[in-house]
Amino acid sequence: MVRAGLSQERVTGAAAELADEIGLERVTMAQVARRLGVKDASLYSHVRNLEDLRGRIALLAADEKTIRIAEATAGLSGRDALVAFAGAWREYAHLHPGRYQATQTPVPIDPDLAASAPGPRRAVELTYGMLRGYGLDEPDLTDAVRLLRSTFHGFVALEAAGGFAHARSPQDSWVRALDALHTLLENWPPREDGDS
């Protein structure tokens, strides 16, 4: 019997592909094993259990998404950076729906594992960097970052859930939303003096 050459990375990769094809919730140990030509019990040498595997898919997705955003926004600033950032985000969600879904898991991911992943930290840096040109100071900067992330994520999540049934194409609404967010960032409302 020749060995299959499994590894954490190969198992996670196969699971991620499967998630994109059939949906995250249908990714099972048995399915991943079949795809790799292996028995399900063999996977437990490389991955702790199904929950761990899902966490790994989520971290993989976070890293991949971050890389795409970094590439898309390289050298851009202001409105161009905003559009590129948001576009790369949405494109990743469309291209890899299962992986993207994994990032939404409310389950806490193994802290050790999470600490080893560069994606999330890098994503934060990228987002703050993108907003540099708009001249915001803390805490407005954090609030603006959260608003943008919320909108980007909410849009693609609603899109995936079929939440945009109206005749108008989501693409058009997306472009207009970015217009709106850009003007919003340029006219960010001032704080009332009693801030924190």
Add this chain to the structure above:
Amino acid sequence: MVRAGLSQERVTGAAAELADEIGLERVTMAQVARRLGVKDASLYSHVRNLEDLRGRIALLAADEKTIRIAEATAGLSGRDALVAFAGAWREYAHLHPGRYQATQTPVPIDPDLAASAPGPRRAVELTYGMLRGYGLDEPDLTDAVRLLRSTFHGFVALEAAGGFAHARSPQDSWVRALDALHTLLENWPPREDGDS
């Protein structure tokens, strides 16, 4: 043997409670049956299968959320309506995390069932009504509705997924986001003439 008095509504209700307590993905036929003091096979007279049950939870949640928003925004307009609308949305998500999660399911819900639920249609009307005071015309109105829904949903989804790790309290960011959205609606960017 005395009958348990099951019905579609009671089964769905028990499942919804369970979802809020232990998380949607852990809601199983067996668990729901145990909570109702019944064997799992008995549930299949009232609910087609687990997927159907999840869909019913989602529709229940949509209806409940819509009702809360309607109550919260009754008689209000402009900024007050916006704040009340968004607050009721977020509060529902916090109070009923499992039910709320069910509304995010990418799975298509049985069309017949969906057609019988007043929630979604009513929610659309409420949202458009809330925006009436801002003087937007189509297609800007639809785009604004989508932007708001995206932001509200995205915020509570990221909040639930632990996406706001920064020191600043999500509540403060939420208040500022509503500030920002209000000014955005008042200064909605004009369309370039070539629209559709």
Add this chain to the structure above:
DNA sequence: AGGTGTAACCTAGGGGCCCTAGGAAACAGG
């Protein structure tokens, strides 16, 4: 009150999945 039909709920069981325990075989290094 008694009879009857319709459900509500049950038992039995097949198949799938998750995961553990322990064994056998491939590979690496000496």
Add this chain to the structure above:
DNA sequence: CCTGTTTCCTAGGGCCCCTAGGTTACACCT
């Protein structure tokens, strides 16, 4: 070639989904 480690396997327990078919509680009618 030999030995140790790692990889992958078989076996199996427990839970879950769902179907088939039986029994019994209840509503309704006479």
